[in-house]
Amino acid sequence: MKLLVIGSGGREHAIAWKLSKSNKVDEIYCAPGNGGTALEEKCINVNLNSIDEYLSFAKENKIDVTVVGPEAPLVEGIVDTFKKEGLKIFGPDKKGALLEGSKAFAKEFMKKYGVKTAEYETFTDFEKAKEYIRNCAYPVVVKADGLAAGKGVVICEEEADAQKALEDFMVKDVFNGSGKKIVIEEFLNGVEASILSITDGETIIPFISSKDHKQIYDGNKGPNTGGMGVIAPNPYCSDEVIKEFKENILEPTLKGIKNEAMDYIGVIFFGIMITEKGVYLLEYNVRMGDPETQAVLYLMESDLMDIIMGALNKDLANINIKWENKHSCCVVVASEGYPSSYKKGYPIEIEDNLESKVIAAGAKLEEGKLVTNGGRVLCVVAKGDSLDSAREKAYRDVEKVKFQGNYYRKDIGELINN
CATH class of the missing domain: 3.40.50.20 (Rossmann fold)
Incomplete structure (x- = not known):
């Protein structure tokens, strides 16, 4: 093929x-x-x-x-x-892709089909949104409605933070139209999990769970990024959590896809929050996550082409996806200054004796050599019989990847309680 x-x-x-x-x-x-x-x-x-x-x-x-x-x-x-x-x-087709393309559409879809999610309000009027944030409970989450390269969600601890987010999104238009409509959402306290899955519109098969680490600094400090590392499976996704996820999120989502006549053959990614009050859906993505994909596919034993053909042939009900009984750890190596401004074009040196898989992100080939070409430059992905073993291998090999100003978090998989 x-x-x-x-x-x-x-x-x-x-x-x-x-x-x-x-x-x-x-x-x-x-x-x-x-x-x-x-x-x-x-x-x-x-x-x-x-x-x-x-x-x-x-x-x-x-x-x-x-x-x-x-x-x-x-x-x-x-x-x-x-x-x-x-x-x-x-x-997915254009209609199905709206589940990620519009936060407002996604929240309305969740509400319509009984998908368990946080309370929310949608606004297109800046003054009305401002009035709402004066009286709402904090913390609160402000989301740009449209695509914002993973940066359109702000957790606001107090009114001043929410005011700034509204001004950035709706007035300054930092996302070129994607933040003109916003969703203000109840803040959920708990542990996040990512569950990639595949659907043919009739069946959804979840992949193994994973946990992304969004913030730039150790200890989950600093601004959000596109993701600084991932572990899989997520230690907090117990059998009980997965059962609740399937009943309250996955199954009503599949019902909605069918009822809305979406031509949905592809990946559906569930970003969930595990709280004391149960499992809630934070958002849908209509493609594989990054860097979740790197950690999850590294543990897949099955042939990915067979799985994709099963979806295209609407035969997922007869597909059984096999996974290695191991853990993976993916550490992102970024450019100095990311997620703000950073320089490109630095030569990348990778030693030969790596046990891990190196996945390129913001890197290009120039005259046969890799050079930096983005904020998140490389991902080092390792697997082991335990999470500790996978982490140890990943961090041992991260030290064998070098370029000027390289930066990575030292605690991927360590702070699994937040």
């Missing part, structure tokens, strides 16, 4: 790497890919950046299946465009 994988981050390198392990796959075109995919077996980077370009390439090169990594093309309707042309593509 010939595949097209759309995207350029760590998630897409992990997907391409995992798909390359399938004996059913001959070639994987990564559009545009990164320095890691350029070096991966069976993978070829192609400089494509728009739906029209992806479509033309897929037709001209007789691509068997296109796999969409990031959310933006899904929200723009790439799946609808490809299917009109009779091409196989893995991802």
Whole structure:
């Protein structure tokens, strides 16, 4: 089979790497890919950046299946465009992608189908939103309605914080229209978990759970990032938690997908909060998480291509996904200054004797050598029989990855209680 994988981050390198392990796959075109995919077996980077370009390439090169990594093309309707042309593509249609593309739509969907979630209000009027934050209980969560590259959610401890978030989102328009409509949501106190899953619109199969570490500094301090590291499985996702998640979140979500007639064949990612009052849904994503994908796929024993074909053929009910009985730890190595300003173009040195898998994110290939090209540069992913063992291997190998100003958290998987 010939595949097209759309995207350029760590998630897409992990997907391409995992798909390359399938004996059913001959070639994987990564559009545009990164320095890691350029070096991966069976993978070829192609400089494509728009739906029209992806479509033309897929037709001209007789691509068997296109796999969409990031959310933006899904929200723009790439799946609808490809299917009109009779091409196989893995991802939800434009209507299904609204579950991530609009926080307000997602919250209304949750409410309509009885998905357990936090109380909320939606606003398009700045003055009305300001009036609401004067009288609400704190802390409170302010969310930009549209896509904001994972940075459109602010936890506000007091009114001044909420006021700043409203001004940034609605007045200064820091997200170029995505924050003109906002959701103000009840704050839930507990432990977060990420549950990636796959659906064919009739069945949803959850993957193993994981735990992301969003904030830049050790001890969960500082501003949020796209994710500084992940462990899988999440130690807080007990059998009881998973049972409650399936009953109160997954099953009503599947009912909603069917009732709303979404053409949803792809990944649905559940961001959940485990609280003393039960398990709540924080948000949907309509693609694999980053860096959750890196940690989760590293433990998948099954052939990812078989699973994707099972979804495309609407046969997931007969698919059994196998996982290694191990733990994984993914540590992100970032550029100095991230998530604010940072410099690019520094040479990357990786020693040969790594036990872990190195996944490239913000890295490109220049004259045969990797150089930094983003905020989150690389992910070092290790596995072990215990979480401690996986962490020990990951941190041992992180020290063997070097570039000027490299930065990483030292406590991924350590602070599992918050």
